[in-house]
Structure formats: structure tokens, C-alpha cells
Amino acid sequence: MTPLAGLTVIALEQAVAAPTCTRRLADAGARVIKLERPEGDFARGYDTAVHGEATYFVWLNRGKESVICDLGHDEDRKLFEALISEADVFVQNLKPGSLNKLGYPIEDLRARNPRLITCTISGYGPDEPFATRKAYDLLIQAEAGLAGLTGPPDTPSRIGVSVVDVGTGMHAYEAILEALIARGTTGRGTDIHVSMFEAMTEWMAVPLLHGRYGTAPKRQGLKHPSVAPYGVFACSDGVPVLLSIQNDREWRIFAAELLGDPAVGTDPEFATNVARAKNRRRTDDFVAACFAMAPASEIARRLDAADLAYGLLNDVAGVLEHPCLVTTEVTLAERTAEMPARPVRFDGARAPAGRRVPALGAHTDAVRREFVGPSRRRL
Secondary structure: OOOOOOOEEEEEOOOOHHHHHHHHHHHOOOEEEEEEOOOOOHHHHOOOOEOOEOHHHHHHOOOEEEEEOOOOOHHHHHHHHHHHHHOOEEEEOOOOOHHHHOOOOHHHHHHHOOOOEEEEEEOOOOOOOOOOOOOOHHHHHHHOOHHHHOOOOOOOOOOOOOHHHHHHHHHHHHHHHHHHHHHHHHOOOOEEEEEHHHHHHHHOHHHHHHHHHOOOOOOOOOEOOOOOOEEEEEOOOOOEEEEEOOOHHHHHHHHHHHHOOHHHHHOOOOOOHHHHHHOHHHHHHHHHHHHOOOOHHHHHHHHHHOOOEEEEOOOHHHHHOOOOOOEEEEEOOOOEEEEEOOOOEEOOEEOOOOOEOOOOOOOHHHHHHHHOOOOOOOO
């Protein structure tokens, strides 16, 4: 028995943020009925990299049922209303105001089904001044300050994955789980609103606190703005190794066992993280000189022996060959695709996950018969 087995989720969703949330719900056992326009979720058209299918869609829609539903048509409106009347959760990330224009304000949906948990994902939340503004991942990376903190000192950069969409979807997922727990006590649903901007400013708490009460951090590339040494250094064979010293005890170990100079570990100019960050250039010079004396394999051996944290600077090809990469298979129309597995284990075992990625409208007829057809059954 999966945790959310027996629950029905209706998803009126596009792109990445809401599909991230509902895929998590599907992985946990919920039945997710994805309502798509006749042309489909536009994420289906992002690329054709996975046997002709789009990477984002394959990643985020396994285990769902795809139903074509055009809310401009009366028959599809009847289907939508029947689904909402019996659903446990409704998730949507349409353009702000779209549901109201279609004649389905959230309060009406909840009046139709008081146990319904509704979750709306938007760019900036329901309050003015940006309530009706469209938003996408990179736009929010810029607006929320993420891009301003990312990259080398001379230019802002995009974080290399859709971190805003994924993070917002995960916030929505956890909020829905909280609402399900509350419903177990109250018997009533909850209206949830998750803002992409607020999801990211919450993650930006540390730099924002620095900016409010101290000095705002600046872009430093592959260096940590407030911990030192924490960055990438070249070994004698040119291989970059990223070192992370998290506390003063580790710095003393590094000084004694890697630098061969225990006095540096207790020198007041380097003994504390605050001092090392203040003297970052000299701190980094110690590490750079040490790493430049040996190849990466030897540096890694010595760091392992000292139980100090480090990592290699991999590209995509390197990650695909990484010994810790765990994958799972999903089924497309006629082929399978391999992707990273969920990073969660329960009692030592990985949680089961839906493995089929739905073709556009693959479940339309069956769902229509079940919910509005003459032979439909009550759930």
C-alpha cells in the first residue's frame, strides 16, 4: 500500500512547477488525472531528446493519466465538474485569472466539494501589484535575486537547472500533504496558494539576512560567500577538486595533515571561519599551493584519510558514469527511458513509482466513461 493510494488528484497544469508537485503525488500512490488542452501540455514540445519525447515531460509525468479537456466546450465542462466533485486534490498553474474567466473560481470549486484541497501555483501570489503577471523559471531567478548571486564576479548567470519550478513544486507538494493531514482531523479541504517568487525568496533567506543586517554577498563563482576555504582548486595534473572545510576543527586537521603545518591551524588569522573568510585570499593560497603539489588521485586519497569533504567538478557525462547515480526506467509509447531515481528510501527500500509516461489523451475515453458516461460508477 502506497501512502496516498485511494486519493484522486486533478491537475490542470502546464510546464514544470505544478507537474513536479503532481508527479510526487503520483509517486506516492495518488491517482493523478492530468487535464490537457487538445494540443497538450506545452512542455511536450520543449524538445524531442528522449526517443522523440520531451525531456521535461518524460521526467515529470510518469504515472499520470492524460485526458483531453477543453473547458470551452460544454461536454468537457461537465467532465471537469464531475471530476472536481469527487476529487481529493486539485492543482493548477494556469495564467493568473484564467480559472475565473472560465467560470470556475476556487471558492466555487470548494463549495461544490468541501473536502477538496485546492492548490494554485503562480508567479507572485494573489496580491497586487504583480498578481496577474505571467512568470517562468528564469524570470523568477532574476527577480528573486538568484541570478544576481550566481556565476563569476563579472556577470549574473542562470542556475543550470529549473530550480525555481522544481522548488516551487516541492513547496506545493509538502503543503498538500499538510492539508491532507489537517483534513483527517477537520474533514474539510484547504485552499493553498504557492508563489514562485516567495518560494525562492524563502530559499534566499541567508543572503537576504546578510543584506538586511550585514553586507550582501557578491557573486564568487565556485566559492562559498561566507565559508572558507570552500571552493575549487587545481591539482598538479590540472584536475579541479572542490574542497569544503566546514568548521575550525576540520581546518586544524587540514593544516596538520594536508599542509603539514599545524601552526596555521591555530594562527589567529586563520583559526576561525570568520578570520579565514576575512583573509580568504591568503587562505585559498594555502590550499592552492598544497593541491598544486600532487595529482587529483593523491589529493583525494589524503583528504579521504583525513575524513575531509571534497568533490570532483563533473560535467553531465561524468555524472552519467558516477558510481552513486541510481536510475529507474519509465515506459513511453513503445520504448523505455532511463532517468535518475527518486532520492528517497523507506525502510531501506526505494518507494515505488508510476513508470508509464502518458501519450496525449490516452485516458480520455476511459475517464469520461467512468465519471460522466452511462456506465460510470460512484467512487
